[in-house]
Amino acid sequence: MRKSLKTTLLITVPLLVLAISLLLPRVRLLTAHFLPSSSSIALRHSSTSALSNMAFEKELQVALLAVQRATLLTKSVFHSHAKGTLSKNDASPVTIGDFGAQALIISALQHNFPNDEIVAEEEAKDLRENSQLRETVWELVQAAKLSDAQVEKDVLGGAISSADSMLDIIDKGDSKGGSSGRIWAIDPIDGTKGFLRGGQYAVCLALMVDGDVKVGVLGCPNLPVSDSEPLKEGIGADASDEEGRFGVLFSAVQGQGAESRPFTAGALKEGKSIQMKPLSNIADATFCESVEAGHSSQGDAANIASKLGITKPSVRMDSQAKYGSIARGAGDLYLRLPVRKDYQEKIWDHAAGDLIVREAGGMVTDVDGQKLDFSHGRTLKENKGVIAAPKSVHGKVIEVVKEVLGRPT
Numbered sequence: 206m207r208k209s210l211k212t213t214l215l216i217t218v219p220l221l222v223l224a225i226s227l228l229l230p231r232v233r234l235l236t237a238h239f240l241p242s243s244s245s246i247a248l249r250h251s252s253t254s255a256l257s258n259m260a261f262e263k264e265l266q267v268a269l270l271a272v273q274r275a276t277l278l279t280k281s282v283f284h285s286h287a288k289g290t291l292s293k294n295d296a297s298p299v300t301i302g303d304f305g306a307q308a309l310i311i312s313a314l315q316h317n318f319p320n321d322e323i324v325a326e327e328e329a330k331d332l333r334e335n336s337q338l339r340e341t342v343w344e345l346v347q348a349a350k351l352s353d354a355q356v357e358k359d360v361l362g363g364a365i366s367s368a369d370s371m372l373d374i375i376d377k378g379d380s381k382g383g384s385s386g387r388i389w390a391i392d393p394i395d396g397t398k399g400f401l402r403g404g405q406y407a408v409c410l411a412l413m414v415d416g417d418v419k420v421g422v423l424g425c426p427n428l429p430v431s432d433s434e435p436l437k438e439g440i441g442a443d444a445s446d447e448e449g450r451f452g453v454l455f456s457a458v459q460g461q462g463a464e465s466r467p468f469t470a471g472a473l474k475e476g477k478s479i480q481m482k483p484l485s486n487i488a489d490a491t492f493c494e495s496v497e498a499g500h501s502s503q504g505d506a507a508n509i510a511s512k513l514g515i516t517k518p519s520v521r522m523d524s525q526a527k528y529g530s531i532a533r534g535a536g537d538l539y540l541r542l543p544v545r546k547d548y549q550e551k552i553w554d555h556a557a558g559d560l561i562v563r564e565a566g567g568m569v570t571d572v573d574g575q576k577l578d579f580s581h582g583r584t585l586k587e588n589k590g591v592i593a594a595p596k597s598v599h600g601k602v603i604e605v606v607k608e609v610l611g612r613p614t
């Protein structure tokens with residue numbers, strides 16, 4: 206009896222060990238691919254209904270990691286390369302960082318969601334015509350990797366196969382956009398002028414379904430990690446070298462709240478829920494606006510602020526870092542006031558930030574108080590400007606904006 210028990214154990218124990226060792230890597234792979242690691246990207250939900258509905262969990266995980274990898278590329282451009290700056294048809298700048306970041310994000314989206322459409326800011330034409338530029342971007346793209354090789358491969362799909370396929374991938378961002386289906390909006394570097402100056406910039410990604418923004422992620426490598434640090438001008442790439450104090454990822458999923466987490470090169474850190482700052486007296490508000498006077502009328506902003514009784518000077522910063530900053534309560538208002546009648550805002554300049562502010566308890570509209578409508582193609586052609594504010598004061602701000610800009614009431 207004892208002998209047969211011993212024999213059985215001798216056979217079954219090694220078999221069990223073998224089975225477990227064969228199964229474990231598969232379970233790990235599946236977990237990495239389909240389920241976010243609970244410690245690394247645990248979502249905090251703002252409502253109980255969200256707890257029973259973890260919608261867009263995979264989209265959020267992929268978006269966070271794709272933005273993180275692309276942001277690593279942009280940081281590497283800032284620190285070690287000439288920026289390879291070109292002037293586009295509209296005289297705005299584009300750099301090797303913009304091209305590289307767009308290639309990496311689209312590659313990750315195609316690996317996970319091959320049927321989704323993509324609206325992205327850049328196109329590969331200049332790289333097709335300039336082989337030296339193409340090689341520089343290709344080198345950058347090959348070098349940009351998350352430190353976790355398993356996540357890099359399983360979640361983001363690993364490396365792009367060749368320089369030519371990189372060009373095709375960049376051009377996959379040519380969707381016309383619209384009101385139906387799943388469409389991602391990418392701004393590989395928002396605030397390119399800020400990036401070139403060493404100021405704020407953001408790597409931006411949002412998913413729209415039937416014209417409605419469902420997921421938004423912003424990578425802001427030059428903003429402070431701390432949500433409570435007051436809004437300040439002049440923090441930029443030099444400061445971001447200070448170990449651990451700079452670099453933040455903002456994210457939001459519709460109906461599930463907004464979060465911030467420290468930016469890293471490795472596993473995603475846990476997200477922390479963020480909210481707009483309660484503002485009982487509008488006169489105490491801090492408002493932010495573009496650094497570029499050509500993107501937002503600073504004169505109109507000053508008039509609006511003064512009529513609202515605001516005495517603090519505006520905080521000027523580039524990019525959707527403005528949306529992230531007010532969503533975390535570091536500032537209160539974001540005013541973007543049209544400079545030219547004919548300019549149509551681009552959806553990739555606003556989709557992620559709009560959702561992040563709304564999920565943090567804010568309200569985002571155009572200068573007439575209409576919500577931003579992402580269902581009209583690549584631009585926000587039915588909207589003019591952007592006004593983002595806490596819900597409690599948004600109506601008052603719009604009243605004054607209309608008065609100063611002479612908009613119909």
Ligand SMILES: Nc1ncnc2c1ncn2[C@@H]1O[C@H](COP(=O)(O)O)[C@@H](OP(=O)(O)O)[C@H]1O
Nearest residue numbers: 394395396397398495497499500523524548554
């Ligand atoms: N006349 C204009 N009015 C408003 N926005 C403009 C503009 N010309 C360019 N932009 C947009 O302003 C964005 C930067 O915004 P901000 O001033 O808040 O940093 C640019 O994004 P990119 O830098 O991605 O090209 C660009 O799309």
Ligand SMILES: [Mg+2]
Nearest residue numbers: 297298326397
């Ligand atoms: Mg641009």
Ligand SMILES: [Mg+2]
Nearest residue numbers: 392395396554
């Ligand atoms: Mg932009």
Ligand SMILES: [Mg+2]
Nearest residue numbers: 326392394395
């Ligand atoms: Mg851009």
